[in-house]
Amino acid sequence: MKRCKHNNLKVTPQRIAIYKKLIELKNHPSADAMFQTVRRDFPNISFDTVNRTLLTFSEIGIVDVIEGHGRQRRFDPDISCHHHFHCVKCKEIIDFYSAEYDNLEIPENIKKKFTVLSKRVVLNGICDKCTE
Amino acid sequence: MKRCKHNNLKVTPQRIAIYKKLIELKNHPSADAMFQTVRRDFPNISFDTVNRTLLTFSEIGIVDVIEGHGRQRRFDPDISCHHHFHCVKCKEIIDFYSAEYDNLEIPENIKKKFTVLSKRVVLNGICDKCTE
């Protein structure tokens, strides 16, 4: 919660509860998934607070809002450089790691024109569970 | 429209109008953006028809539904292998091309477990227009 104070944000019980759930998660939850999880320990919390807090956290770099193919925004508690496999059937987003991908060079013409903040390789396909 | 017949889909004036707009577009329209464009030539068309047709086209491989960070689904009339730069400010998605990226190998552990249908490098950052 140092990160909160550092950004002039108050340290509230709601923020602490959401943060704790976030760091123990290993998947890519939607705002509603986080809400359902957090409300088990904090029955009076509102969806709006969870959603707003996740967006606040993404602004101060605690979570990432990641690319998706569905209508729900997906958050990623793992903010290190890694890559994603999207299953087109079950919509799950699966992490994978590759030094080769991490070290990809940004093309010159892009570097000249734009400011690149992050890069990621996104694979689409069918996961092992959906193949049967 | 051969593609339609080949997939047992009727060739309707609406589908022709949407298809024509699609192939002349060079950006990544949302369903609503397509609706607004197509209705100029076809004032009586409904949003639902445009949206449904875009999804139908994506099923038969005429367009791609691409990864996004917002709430609107984005379509891509360019179905060849290429890569995307997402501007986090104006939300524009800009194409770029790189032989190096096209030739990326899929990691062994992914290839073993999953069926990969497409790959793309996604860069996030700030575009030239938003930098001023």
Add this chain to the structure above:
DNA sequence: TGACAAACAAGAGTTGCTCCTATCTAATAG
């Protein structure tokens, strides 16, 4: 121990699809 800016809960409002139904039409058979 106040004062107060910031954050919260609850619920209304908005956006962007998605579904439903009556009507229409492209394709095929006669």
Add this chain to the structure above:
DNA sequence: CTATTAGATAGGAGCAACTCTTGTTTGTCA
């Protein structure tokens, strides 16, 4: 060339996932 009909469309209701508003509460600092 017409009749038939499965499939497609328009218009509108319905729904999911946020997003905003308002009145109340609370963490922080003096």
